[in-house]
Amino acid sequence: MKCRELAEFLMDYVSGELPAENREHFELHLTRCRNCREYLVQYEGCVKAGRIACDEKSDELPLDVPEDLVKAVLAARRLDPSS
């Protein structure tokens, strides 16, 4: 397996979906190639980073609600008797 193929199989490997035979070749390559080990670490790191950065429970996400949006929602609700 070459680095190019390893990069293609990365997502399936990370999600545990890589068939056993490919996984053996994948892991053998990893033991011998520092650059691909680093790439794997960073690939998984990005998935994790995205999840943490955009966590809806994060205190950074609740931005101020624009005042006109608050007013618009409340006005539209009053106009619609079914809501």
Place this chain on the structure above:
Amino acid sequence: MGSATPVDDETGLIAQLRAGDESAYEQVVRTYGGRLLAVTRRILDSDEDARDVVQDAFLNAFKSIARFEGNSKLSTWLHRIAVNAALMKLRTRKRKPEQSIETLLPAFLDDGHHEERFTSWDEPVDKAMERAETRQLVRAKIDELPEGYRTVLVLRDIEGLDTEETATMLGLSVNATKIRLHRARQALRTLLSPHLAGSAPGKAPGKAPGETRGETLS
């Protein structure tokens, strides 16, 4: 931020909503509006569309508050309504011309090696993400991804939908969805790496003495 105060008594708030209490509607919009704007903006990459979608989402939620069963938290329920509304909007609005992602994908030499020698990040990702500025950087870089890739990454990696759900919502095949997610992650790595490697104070860029590019191929 000042507008989003935690709701101590969600059950009470829901009862007020059902009773048509005007102040309860306002409290809900002020408490949850910012988060909903953030998530819909991330999907739609448009402040204007996000606002429209959030407004519709609140109105739909208020209409159906009687059907809210309380199995999930109010915030989760609103979040789901807003994400669905954003995806509906995404499907109906004119698609932007697809931006290329090629320049953000890894390049390879003729012999199959990576062209780039990857420099280790200065610290484990958990540690780096403890800093607000890094979290902000990651959000900004996600926003830089081309739309067709960003939406897949947001739905799969951030909203936690599975591949099939994501494919259905975006009108893509399962295989195309997987390819897009993989490319989006690779592109995000390309965008983030220069900021996370070789820049920590007092530390030289990651070196691996004695190691050369891709020592051995199997």
